[in-house]
Amino acid sequence: MRSSPLTRLAQFTHFTAPQYFLLAGSFLIPLGSFAVLPFMSVLLHERLGMGLGAVGVVLAVASFVQFSGGVVGAALAERIGLQRTMLLALVIRTAGFAAFLPGLSRPTWAVAALFLVSAGAALYLPANKAYLVTGVGEERRAPLLSASSSALNAGIALGPIAAAPFVLTASAGLFTAVAVLFALITAGHALLPQATPEAPPEDDHSTQSAAEKPSALLPFAITVLSVYVFMFFQHYLALYAVGRTSTYFYGLVLALYALLLVVTQPLLSDWTAHLPYPRALRIGFTALAAGMAALALGHPAAILGGALLICAGEIVLFLKNDLEALALSPRSPAVVFGRQRLAAGIGAFASGIVGGEGYAWAERTDHTGLFWLAVAAQCALLPPLLLRALRGPIPYFCNGFYSVRRRVRERARRAPIQ
Known part of the structure; x- marks a missing residue:
């Protein structure tokens, strides 16, 4: 039986004190990070004089470290524990933001600071999510x-807005404030109780059937x-929208997108959790395809509507x-979330590789709407092709999918709560 709206809201009032603290940190950490990180290209290029090619390489490598390093963070969490991993990650990240102070006049320090911040994020995120759901x-x-x-x-939405007046006029004060904020968050994490990553039963690896491995590959x-x-939208909407509307309208689109995402995802979490995975994929990728196609029209209303449809796709797909x-x-x-970060x-x-060349080609033809139609076609065609590719060498995949899930759930229920 489907829960009522009041019941869905009530489920957010029964978290533990450590969970509430981590949720507050989930806001404050990106608030501080995105008060600084979106302006890195400005700092490195305009203030420190680095060439745009070098800036692009630095930012690309930093992004790769932040995502792929989640696997390292997961392995570390299994070895030393979730709380200690988060604490170490925040110490590294705090040191990174502090290193931006000498980095305001020294490019080497600025680059080193950026990599420290990225490495800290890589270590922190899998342990953070795992701590939230351990024993739950x-x-x-x-x-x-x-x-x-x-x-x-x-936090991501508000960080750049809060920092924009200070980035160029009071950079040292901004970096100091962010470093102090992270030091306080680090101190709070030191008070969290220990939590050991959940481990499968001892016979799990020996008795795991062949069907479980490809099933786990699907997500x-x-x-x-x-x-x-999704990253086509993230990277190229600004270039596309500002030229057809204005920076103010683009800002409005981003604000409404963030508001819809922040408010709606928790309210729909129970519905999303109970959606069968194939149906969730159809809903999510259909919303993405429709949103990308709407962007191709280029009209302000179509850009706004397309962005909100893409937001709906993100709400369903990423959580599911x-x-x-x-x-x-x-x-x-911890391992699961580390792998999910690697996938991202x-x-x-x-x-990034495909989109840069694709958007450049669309600009040369003076029909940038074709870029979004091409992305929409990928949203529609690639999911069934991917599923077909996965099913090819493993024809039992569809029949075994939900029986596998039931077996994994049953093991989780039998395993002792940490």
């Missing part, structure tokens, strides 16, 4: 992960594809992929 029943995971995502997106592959198509990865994998949550990094990297 499957029905509680969706509210926790959706609330964490909403807090993170709220990873879908995450790669989801991020790949994480939930399915947790449900289907016999590994600990692969998707973002591929999107």
